[in-house]
Amino acid sequence: MSAPYPAFYLELPVNEIALSKLFSRAHLFHRFPPDWEVVITDVENSTSAVAGGRQHDINMIATESIVAVMNIVYDHNLDVPFFFGGDGATFIIPGSLLQEVIHSLQTHQENVKKNFNESVRVGHIPVSEIYAQGIDLLVSKTKASKLLSIPVILGDGIAYAEKKIKGDDYMLANFAQLSGQVDLKGMQCRWDRIEPPEDKEEVISLLVLAYSENLQAESFSKVIDCIDSIYGNVIARRAVTIGKLRLVPSLSRLKKEVQSQMQKMVFLRTITEWVKTIIGKFYFTTTKGKTYLNSLVELTDDLVLDGKINTVISGTIAQRKKLEKELDKLEAKQKIIYGLYASSASVMSCYVRDMDLKHIHFVDGADGGYTNAAAVLKRKLLKL
Numbered sequence: 007m008s009a010p011y012p013a014f015y016l017e018l019p020v021n022e023i024a025l026s027k028l029f030s031r032a033h034l035f036h037r038f039p040p041d042w043e044v045v046i047t048d049v050e051n052s053t054s055a056v057a058g059g060r061q062h063d064i065n066m067i068a069t070e071s072i073v074a075v076m077n078i079v080y081d082h083n084l085d086v087p088f089f090f091g092g093d094g095a096t097f098i099i100p101g102s103l104l105q106e107v108i109h110s111l112q113t114h115q116e117n118v119k120k121n122f123n124e125s126v127r128v129g130h131i132p133v134s135e136i137y138a139q140g141i142d143l144l145v146s147k148t149k150a151s152k153l154l155s156i157p158v159i160l161g162d163g164i165a166y167a168e169k170k171i172k173g174d175d176y177m178l179a180n181f182a183q184l185s186g187q188v189d190l191k192g193m194q195c196r197w198d199r200i201e202p203p204e205d206k207e208e209v210i211s212l213l214v215l216a217y218s219e220n221l222q223a224e225s226f227s228k229v230i231d232c233i234d235s236i237y238g239n240v241i242a243r244r245a246v247t248i249g250k251l252r253l254v255p256s257l258s259r260l261k262k263e264v265q266s267q268m269q270k271m272v273f274l275r276t277i278t279e280w281v282k283t284i285i286g287k288f289y290f291t292t293t294k295g296k297t298y299l300n301s302l303v304e305l306t307d308d309l310v311l312d313g314k315i316n317t318v319i320s321g322t323i324a325q326r327k328k329l330e331k332e333l334d335k336l337e338a339k340q341k342i343i344y345g346l347y348a349s350s351a352s353v354m355s356c357y358v359r360d361m362d363l364k365h366i367h368f369v370d371g372a373d374g375g376y377t378n379a380a381a382v383l384k385r386k387l388l389k390l
Contacts, residue, residue, distance in 0.1 A: 012100040014039055016085040020147045020155045026234070028148055028158060029227040035144040035160055040134040041101040044143075044167040047071040047111060048127040052093035053381060055124065056374030061353060064093050064377070066195050067118050067126060069355040069368055071095045074110045076357065077189040078103060087145060087157035089164075089312040090368040092211075092376030094127075096164055096312055098145070104130060105181050112181075113188040129171030129178055136163040142219060148311075151240060153304040154366070158311045162219045165313055192359045198252040199351040199372050202245060202320040209245045209352045210326055211375030213383050214315040214333070214344045222313070225341045229315055232332045237321050245320040245352040246306045246369055248299045253287055306354070306367045316376065318352055318369050343390075345383030349375050 018036065021028055028034060049055070052064050072088055072095045079086050082103065089096040099107055111128045118126050136143050143163030150156045170176055202209050214229050216222040237243040289295040310316035326348060336342045349371035358365040370376050 011039065012082070012084055012102055014042070014100075015087055015098075015145065015157070018145070018147050020149055022149045025148055025158075026227040026230040028146060029160070029223040029230070032223075035146045035158075037137075038098060038133045038143050038145060038163075039100075040132075040137055042133045043099055043101055043104050043130045044133065044136070044164060045075070045097045045099055045104075045107060045111070045130045046094065046128070046164075046167055046171045047096075047114075048091075048094035048168075048172060049118075050125040050127055053374075053377055056093075056377045061370070061372070061374050061377075062195065063122050063124070064374075065353060065355050065368070065370055066193075067122060067124060068092060068094050069195065069357065070118075070190055070193055071111060071114055071126070072097075072368070073190050073193045073357050074114050074188045075099070075107050077191060078106050078110060080359070087159070089157075089310050089316075090307060091310070091312075091316065092370045092374070092380075096168075098133070098143075098164075101132070108178070108181050110188045117188065127172065129167075129176055131167040131170055133163070136166055139166060141166050150307075150309055151304045153301055154307070156307065156309065156311065159313045160222050162313060192357050192365075194356040194358050195354075196253050196356070197354045198254040199353055200246055200252075200369075201250045201351050203247045203250065206320040207322045208326065209318060209320050209349045209371050209375065210329075211347045211349065211371035211379045212315065212317050212319065212329075212344065213346075213376070213379045214342050215383065215387075216314075216342055217340050221341060225336065226311075226315055228336060229333070229342065232329065232336075233317070233319065236325050236329050236332070237319055240309070243319045243321060244303065244306070245308060245318050245371075246303055246354060246367070248303060251299065251302075253290075302356075302365070302367055305365055306369055308369045318371055318375060320352070323348075343383060343386050345379040345381070345386070347371060347375050347378035347382065349373050 049064050049067050055064050075097050086099045115126045115128055118124050141163055142161030144160040146158045147155050148158050216225040308318045333344050351372040352369050353372050354367050354369050356367045
């Protein structure tokens with residue numbers, strides 16, 4: 007077992023072998039220290055909000071929770087695995103950061119209620135409790151692109167935590183109140199709906215669960231191989247490409263973003279950010295601007311591996327039908343359960359600490375891609 011220390015994840019090596027092979031290399035996965043914590047945020051009733059045309063708000067709320075936590079983590083010169091889920095986020099953090107993180111998320115929770123009239127569930131489960139249940143929580147790192155490394159989770163630890171935290175009887179432990187506001191520096195949501203590349207017809211949001219914890223490595227390896235063979239490599243199947251990026255200088259959207267970050271001088275700050283967005287259209291024609299756009303594509307988080315596969319892919323209708331046929335076969339053999347939703351575009355929210363390489367971009371299928379795929383998956387699970 008790895009020693010319990012805050013730099014555990016930061017110091018893990020990044021593996022550059024094919025992802026399908028990584029799943030089968032047990033020695034490249036490491037157990038989290040038992041004094042770490044799984045922290046989860048979730049927008050309640052997000053399905054109805056998305057159905058009502060409010061996907062941008064829901065994605066923004068989820069992204070804000072990531073910004074709130076990661077600004078704390080980076081201030082401590084650490085790194086932790088985090089996972090964007092469209093309507094929420096998951097983090098696995100050292101226990102030493104728990105009070106600060108939960109306080110920030112509770113402040114975020116209050117702001118969301120005031121600014122969006124939405125309720126955010128916040129909770130945490132100790133990793134030691136997960137292990138006491140005989141459930142695993144293993145992590146490795148893989149290189150997702152030239153610039154982006156992502157965590158890869160095996161085990162049902164996060165699924166266990168989600169079930170507990172989203173249960174009706176879950177109660178968040180009391181924490182001492184800390185002064186200050188939630189730090190959302192770097193939060194941005196300025197991009198319009200992103201059409202698929204010229205040679206593609208749609209964007210799919212796909213969620214895949216293994217039937218059981220001990221089938222994860224084998225099943226996920228087969229699914230990734232299947233995606234690779236049908237859609238091509240990660241570059242070929244990207245939903246976000248430079249040629250389709252368009253800024254949205256919407257005052258109403260900017261106002262919501264500003265309101266989340268500050269309580270005073272909202273109007274003045276909104277106008278300032280609106281002017282910056284207009285100028286941004288010209289900035290992205292410069293050499294530095296083009297460099298940023300190239301890195302944006304490389305730093306887009308379109309594959310999330312949190313004990314299940316969550317991915318956004320662009321392709322053709324024929325490719326999707328072929329994928330569904332192969333996934334149906336694996337489902338019939340009780341290897342996996344999956345949910346899939348096809349959209350006409352993708353949407354993106356961003357965490358930009360600076361314009362060099364300290365930024366990451368979260369992508370979802372338009373019209374509630376992940377939320378609708380999750381609804382399909384839940385319906386299947388209810389039938390088991």
